[in-house]
Amino acid sequence: MAVKYDHRPELESPVLVASWPGIGNIGIIVVDALRGMLEAEEFAEIEPWGFFHPRRAVISKGVLEHLVFPSSKFYFKKTEPRDVVLFLGEEQPGVGGGTYGEGSKAYRMANLVLDVAEELGCSRVYTSGAAVALTHHTMRPRVWAVPNSPRLISEIRGYDNTALMSGVEGGDGQGNITGLNGLLLGVAKKRGFEAICLMGEIPVYLQGLPLSYPRASRSVLEVLCRSLGIDAPLAQLDESAEEVDRSIDDFYRQIPGEIRTQLDRLKHETYSQPAEPGPITDEEKRRIMADVEMFFTKRGEGI
Secondary structure (H helix, E strand, O other), rough: OEEEEEEOOOOOOOEEEEEOOOOOHHHHHHHHHHHHHOOOOEEEEEOOOOOOOOEEEEEEEOOEEEEEEEOOEEEEEOOOOOOEEEEEEOOOOOOOOOOOHHHHHHHHHHHHHHHOOOHHHOOOOOOOEEEEEEOOOOOOOOOOEEEOHHHHHHOOOOOOEEHHHHHOOOOOOOOOOOOHHHHHHHHHOOOOOOOEEEEEEEEEEEEEEOOOOOOOOOHHHHHHHHHHHHOOHHHHHHHHHHHHHHHHHOOOOOOOHHHHHHHHHHHHHOOOOOOOOOOHHHHHHHHHHHHHHHHHHHHOOOO
């Protein structure tokens, strides 16, 4: 298990932006979109041995050619005002076939990613993922931010459409980030990197669907690009979001009317000043959550 380099780029005070798949694939869409917008160049990858089982065997003329594993690749782009290193992991390494990285494999991968960041002189690390929220899919997703240092709080408070995760209503100042998108934040702190995780909101009733959610990825990318000083076109994400929205609308119409009526009230929620027909109370929010969970339970059981 090591990093295999094609070459080592010489960069000026770069930052690292890394992500793995998660709910709605929000983070990995952000990094992949940024890679395409910047036309970033691949320069290294983490060897899969010891992290993953092969996805398939490629056979040619009756003979095994090679095994295909999930990729874990690094890219770079020299930009103004700073250079950027990107990491895209196709799968999170873990134990027991779970979706999210955990255990010694995940910890080793996080350290390998940061080894590259350290070797290249990265001054900061960004990760990204999903924030499951009681919001509506027609609303602009907010970005929840978690820094690994108190000195980054004032900077984050200057970001548009962004809230500290600890300050989100109903969070009681607490929260957690599942998998490697969160683990990397903690390992970065241990190794002396300043780091920020940016999470795009996804409605609670969409978290169990096998759909990507580029609407939230767009919100995260807006914040990230401002922070990096990069002017990136976002039209491609808008097109993707419109396609996904049509699938979401089809699913939304399948939700029982009484639950949908409650969810529709979320359209009137704002985060500063609730509008008519009035704010949703904490008790109503708990009831909506319970109804949504029951709906998914029955849906999974085929009822």
